Amino acid sequence: MMIHAARLLAGAFAATGLMSLIAALVAARTGTGPAVFVGTSAVCLFLAGALRFSVGGAPSRPGRAHGISSLLLVWFVVPLASMPAIAAVSGLPPLAAFLEAVSAFTTTGATSLTRGPVSLFVFLALLQWAGGLFTIISALTTLAPAGIGGLPDRACGRETTLDAVEIGGVVREMAPIYAAGTLLLILVLLLDGQSFYVAFTLATAATSAGAHLPPEAQIALTVDAAPKWLVLPFLLWSATSIRWHRALLTRRIHAAPEQPESLLLIGWVLMLGVLIAALLVPASDQGTLDVVRDGLFSAASLVATSGIGPPDGTYAALPAGLVLGVVLLGGGMFSAAGGLKMLRLRAIVLRIRGDLTRLVSPNLVQPAALAEGGVGSAMRGVWIGTAMLFVVYGLCVIALSPGLPNFAAALTAAAAVVANCGPVYDAAGQGWPALGTLPAGSVIAAALGMVAGRLEIIGMFVVVHLAMWRI
Numbered sequence: 001m002m003i004h005a006a007r008l009l010a011g012a013f014a015a016t017g018l019m020s021l022i023a024a025l026v027a028a029r030t031g032t033g034p035a036v037f038v039g040t041s042a043v044c045l046f047l048a049g050a051l052r053f054s055v056g057g058a059p060s061r062p063g064r065a066h067g068i069s070s071l072l073l074v075w076f077v078v079p080l081a082s083m084p085a086i087a088a089v090s091g092l093p094p095l096a097a098f099l100e101a102v103s104a105f106t107t108t109g110a111t112s113l114t115r116g117p118v119s120l121f122v123f124l125a126l127l128q129w130a131g132g133l134f135t136i137i138s139a140l141t142t143l144a145p146a147g148i149g150g151l152p153d154r155a156c157g158r159e160t161t162l163d164a165v166e167i168g169g170v171v172r173e174m175a176p177i178y179a180a181g182t183l184l185l186i187l188v189l190l191l192d193g194q195s196f197y198v199a200f201t202l203a204t205a206a207t208s209a210g211a212h213l214p215p216e217a218q219i220a221l222t223v224d225a226a227p228k229w230l231v232l233p234f235l236l237w238s239a240t241s242i243r244w245h246r247a248l249l250t251r252r253i254h255a256a257p258e259q260p261e262s263l264l265l266i267g268w269v270l271m272l273g274v275l276i277a278a279l280l281v282p283a284s285d286q287g288t289l290d291v292v293r294d295g296l297f298s299a300a301s302l303v304a305t306s307g308i309g310p311p312d313g314t315y316a317a318l319p320a321g322l323v324l325g326v327v328l329l330g331g332g333m334f335s336a337a338g339g340l341k342m343l344r345l346r347a348i349v350l351r352i353r354g355d356l357t358r359l360v361s362p363n364l365v366q367p368a369a370l371a372e373g374g375v376g377s378a379m380r381g382v383w384i385g386t387a388m389l390f391v392v393y394g395l396c397v398i399a400l401s402p403g404l405p406n407f408a409a410a411l412t413a414a415a416a417v418v419a420n421c422g423p424v425y426d427a428a429g430q431g432w433p434a435l436g437t438l439p440a441g442s443v444i445a446a447a448l449g450m451v452a453g454r455l456e457i458i459g460m461f462v463v464v465h466l467a468m469w470r471i
Helices: 002-030 035-055 064-090 094-105 118-143 167-191 196-208 215-223 225-239 242-249 259-283 288-303 320-329 342-360 376-400 407-418 440-454 458-470
Strands: none
Touching (some): 064 094, 064 118, 118 167, 118 196, 167 225, 225 259, 242 259, 376 440, 407 440, 440 458
């Protein structure tokens, strides 16, 4: 376990060091002082080298619990390593800076920042982009093989699910697709006339389902119609399975197991977009096409659990139950989106339909598989994952209530934390305090909730359960 954790932490420190180095170069170019980023980069790269040297070529065969524990370490170590730089550049207190780092790395996008230097927003953009990739890699290499929450382990081809998949191979296979989508959106936005800064921050947010954007990028989404139309397909891309994207690129789309879920998600976004547009019409003085555009964009942004880009007051103008329900459901398996996931909802609905059919026709023989509702341990995982989502949601409502003005704020904040969709709280239009300004206990609970969302909720309980039994 220690060898696997050390290797994973070495990679995490190396990535943080490289991101800090890029931010330092940006800071030097803009004259905002690169010293703190240079220091962060030096420390992280040193730790990465030391950890890597300590394990050398020792073999590692991590089990389920060891793999999930290692993931938990990375989700907290990267924000802790990033916290000093964020605190120094932004002026936030250390705890608020830590939550800012956790929010960026988990692609939650809840923020206490309204302005800051270019280097800071570039660093946050890189953090959320890396977090989106790490979310996908975590699911493919550790969470799915462990059967967390009924995640289907279709691509491993192994006779046992006791071990995590080797990370290097999955990164080499999936990271190029993720990076190619980001680079494509940057190019598209540059051709539209956006600055590289705006194009880069928008692309990293859209493809990672994050929401950390500088004011310039937020203005670009507000004042011009073109960026929303251009970013919209990439929000759908971030809400659907990266395995499906690979099948599209290799022209094996009909053989992709994720195709039904992906097509269902696209249909869900279209239907939800029309509904949101209809709800926005009475409160809008825009033309029909603009309202439809805002409706589709808001729907895709909510389903992807990004939350970026709606005009001011959009979420406040929509029924709170609709907004919270959409983000808690979230996007697809093996994507950067948070939430329950459409596959689980589909499995539950089909299983309920099968049980009701069995009540009416008890002698009817029905085929059963995970794609059709699930049987055995896989379906139990789906039910447990769903139950744990709402358990954690309730705990977050209680933990975040101190410092919030009312129960509606606590409900919204908890949904934003658990589903990794911060803007539904920040942009609710109610003037609620930023999560980073809440009491220390609430801030820590928010960070734990964000990480739990990235571990498919039940992964956090697995780690806690093992820790309790080993005391």
